[in-house]
Amino acid sequence: xxxxxxxxxxxxxxxxxxxxxxxxxxxxxxxxxxxxxxxxxxxxxxxxxxxxxxxxxxxxxxxxxxxxxxxxxxxxxxxxxxxxxxxxxxxxxxxxxxxxxxxxxxxxxxxxxxxxxxxxxxxxxxxxxxxxxxxxxxxxxxxxxxxxxxxxxxxxxxxxxxxxxxxxxxxxxxxxxxxxxxxxxxxxxxxxxxxxxxxxxxxxxxxxxxxxxxxxxxxxxxxxxxxxxxxxxxxxxxxxxxxxxxxxxxxxxxxxxxxxxxxxxxxxxxxxxxxxxxxxxxxxxxxxxxxxxxxxxxxxxxxxxxxxxxxxxxxxxxxxxxxxxxxxxxxxxxxxxxxxxxxxxxxxxxxxxxxxxxxxxxxxxxxxxxxxxxxxxxxxxxxxxxxxxxxxxxxxxxxxxxxxxx
Amino acid sequence: xxxxxxxxxxxxxxxxxxxxxxxxxxxxxxxxxxxxxxxxxxxxxxxxxxxxxxxxxxxxxxxxxxxxxxxxxxxxxxxxxxxxxxxxxxxxxxxxxxxxxxxxxxxxxxxxxxxxxxxxxxxxxxxxxxxxxxxxxxxxxxxxxxxxxxxxxxxxxxxxxxxxxxxxxxxxxxxxxxxxxxxxxxxxxxxxxxxxxxxxxxxxxxxxxxxxxxxxxxxxxxxxxxxxxxxxxxxxxxxxxxxxxxxxxxxxxxxxxxxxxxxxx
Numbered sequence: 001x002x003x004x005x006x007x008x009x010x011x012x013x014x015x016x017x018x019x020x021x022x023x024x025x026x027x028x029x030x031x032x033x034x035x036x037x038x039x040x041x042x043x044x045x046x047x048x049x050x051x052x053x054x055x056x057x058x059x060x061x062x063x064x065x066x067x068x069x070x071x072x073x074x075x076x077x078x079x080x081x082x083x084x085x086x087x088x089x090x091x092x093x094x095x096x097x098x099x100x101x102x103x104x105x106x107x108x109x110x111x112x113x114x115x116x117x118x119x120x121x122x123x124x125x126x127x128x129x130x131x132x133x134x135x136x137x138x139x140x141x142x143x144x145x146x147x148x149x150x151x152x153x154x155x156x157x158x159x160x161x162x163x164x165x166x167x168x169x170x171x172x173x174x175x176x177x178x179x180x181x182x183x184x185x186x187x188x189x190x191x192x193x194x195x196x197x198x199x200x201x202x203x204x205x206x207x208x209x210x211x212x213x214x215x216x217x218x219x220x221x222x223x224x225x226x227x228x229x230x231x232x233x234x235x236x237x238x239x240x241x242x243x244x245x246x247x248x249x250x251x252x253x254x255x256x257x258x259x260x261x262x263x264x265x266x267x268x269x270x271x272x273x274x275x276x277x278x279x280x281x282x283x284x285x286x287x288x289x290x291x292x293x294x295x296x297x298x299x300x301x302x303x304x305x306x307x308x309x310x311x312x313x314x315x316x317x318x319x320x321x322x323x324x325x326x327x328x329x330x331x332x333x334x335x336x337x338x339x340x341x342x343x344x345x346x347x348x349x350x351x352x353x354x355x356x357x358x359x360x361x362x363x364x365x366x367x368x369x370x371x372x373x374x375x376x377x378x379x380x381x382x383x384x385x386x387x388x389x390x391x392x393x394x395x396x397x398x399x400x401x402x403x404x405x406x
Numbered sequence: 407x408x409x410x411x412x413x414x415x416x417x418x419x420x421x422x423x424x425x426x427x428x429x430x431x432x433x434x435x436x437x438x439x440x441x442x443x444x445x446x447x448x449x450x451x452x453x454x455x456x457x458x459x460x461x462x463x464x465x466x467x468x469x470x471x472x473x474x475x476x477x478x479x480x481x482x483x484x485x486x487x488x489x490x491x492x493x494x495x496x497x498x499x500x501x502x503x504x505x506x507x508x509x510x511x512x513x514x515x516x517x518x519x520x521x522x523x524x525x526x527x528x529x530x531x532x533x534x535x536x537x538x539x540x541x542x543x544x545x546x547x548x549x550x551x552x553x554x555x556x557x558x559x560x561x562x563x564x565x566x567x568x569x570x571x572x573x574x575x576x577x578x579x580x581x582x583x584x585x586x587x588x589x590x591x592x593x594x595x596x597x598x599x600x601x602x603x604x605x606x607x608x609x610x611x612x613x614x615x616x617x618x619x620x621x622x623x624x625x626x627x628x629x630x631x632x633x634x635x636x637x638x639x640x641x642x643x644x645x646x647x648x649x650x651x652x653x654x655x656x657x658x659x660x661x662x663x664x665x666x667x668x669x670x671x
Contacts, residue, residue: 362503363476364454364455364478364485364487365481365507365563368476368478369476369478372478375495375506376495379546380497381497
């Protein structure tokens with residue numbers, strides 16, 4: 001398969017031949033709203049304008065920026081200027097000029113479900129970020145993906161490729177938004193490759209409107225002693241699904257995945273995590289927190305796979321949840337498969353409600369019941385929010401969560 | 407200032423306070439002592455407004471009916487309770503918490519809110535009082551604090567809130583002698599003609615540092631004896647045996663004569 005072929009209608013037909021959408025019987029799609037998923041339509045991307053109201057909503061980060069609307073890069077809104085050693089381009093351009101770059105993203109992709117196939121078939125544009133070896137990129141690189149349902153198909157398809165060279169470091173923020181009141185959504189697939197000793201902080205902020213669906217899949221391959229820190233904020237959409245598949249392929253690699261899902265109304269916020277320990281002496285941490293109000297549903301399906309030979313693995317996973325309503329629910333499931341020796345694996349999950357004693361304590365300090373509640377909820381969520389090193393983004397998230405530290 | 411009359415408190419069928427009477431005047435420090443289970447903490451929580459009790463009787467602060475108020479309204483009215491077991495609140499920054507608390511009561515009283523910079527000056531002064539370092543404010547409220555740090559944080563909050571009536575529930579429990587000295591120093595510095603205190607303690611030790619104007623003995627939900635600070639010394643030597651050895655079904659006020667009379671109550 002050649003990369004450029006991804007653009008051809010023939011390739012799309014080939015990929016989608018016989019594709020079947022997941023059902024409730026598929027374990028990792030068990031809690032998804034299938035009627036809504038079945039209403040999504042996919043097809044070749046058609047450029048659209050960035051809706052004016054979204055301009056204000058996008059976190060104002062300094063540095064290079066790629067804005068993608070309905071799966072097509074909006075060049076006027078993007079900023080491709082980069083410091084030495086960093087290359088940012090559109091996926092369409094990169095596939096044309098440097099096909100080798102996107103090979104792994106296209107040919108290496110595993111067809112895990114129908115939506116991956118749709119993405120492979122139709123995500124012909126997006127962002128490509130390449131950091132040369134031994135470069136520390138100080139400013140964050142911002143990829144903004146926006147869906148505006150309404151044209152021939154209602155769900156946009158976008159691809160993102162991130163490659164960090166040996167000994168380099170970078171921060172990439174992916175903001176996923178949407179506009180309009182039409183049913184629809186976005187389907188974004190990100191491929192990350194970290195060279196030996198590379199460091200990447202990768203942040204996904206999902207805040208689509210309440211009538212849309214967001215499907216995200218991040219696949220990462222880590223070299224020796226590399227460090228990947230992912231932070232995910234699953235906030236918007238009627239169904240927000242953030243899937244991560246991280247392969248610790250080089251010895252001594254470290255992956256740290258943290259995330260917050262913060263649901264209300266009838267939202268379903270789904271985290272599907274798999275960390276695969278392939279090499280010796282790798283460490284991984286998964287720390288996910290859910291806050292669920294009204295009749296919302298949270299899903300945490302967290303896997304740790306320790307392959308034969310991955311001795312000296314040190315893996316931990318935790319999922320703590322706060323239910324704010326008796327109609328809210330959370331489904332948390334650890335999946336551990338350990339086929340190596342000398343492995344330290346820990347996992348734990350909790351589901352709780354607001355602590356009455358803590359509420360009372362705050363109220364005896366003059367803080368009214370509503371604000372006391374908010375303080376406790378945000379205190380719980382901030383454990384994840386505080387992991388975000390970019391202050392502008394951290395403030396954006398705290399504002400979105402309905403509180404402001406100053 | 408504080409008037410408590412025939413205060414009763416029950417959880418379900420269990421009657422804990424059985425008709426407690428107490429008057430606290432402006433600027434007075436009252437020590438409330440008693441054996442475990444006598445209702446000391448329940449009394450503190452009844453004043454602070456904890457849910458879950460069935461409350462009867464009358465409690466007024468400067469004439470206002472406290473029992474009708476929410477905990478936050480009581481704080482605005484000037485009640486501060488120092489907890490025996492201060493609650494850990496992970497994720498909530500101590501400085502932010504303190505400023506939110508102070509501004510909440512200021513708002514409730516119709517006063518202007520205090521800005522971040524001015525608040526820092528208030529907080530610094532309070533921190534010096536309890537010999538706390540700056541990083542103390544940057545940590546989450548009580549999370550991972552030692553027992554002594556938690557109690558010092560209570561006094562720090564009291565210094566910031568400047569209450570009309572402080573109810574300190576076993577503030578001395580679990581403290582070593584240095585922490586006890588610091589906390590007592592903080593409490594003494596906060597004494598004033600406009601501020602009253604109820605110091606609840608099991609041991610007389612705290613009263614070596616905080617000299618009360620009055621001492622009351624609480625047994626089985628009632629104040630069975632009141633006196634001056636010498637009553638505390640007597641309890642230190644004799645324990646509560648005189649009170650609890652009597653048949654608790656009988657009226658505890660019929661307990662044997664104490665050598666220390668003449669206390670106003």
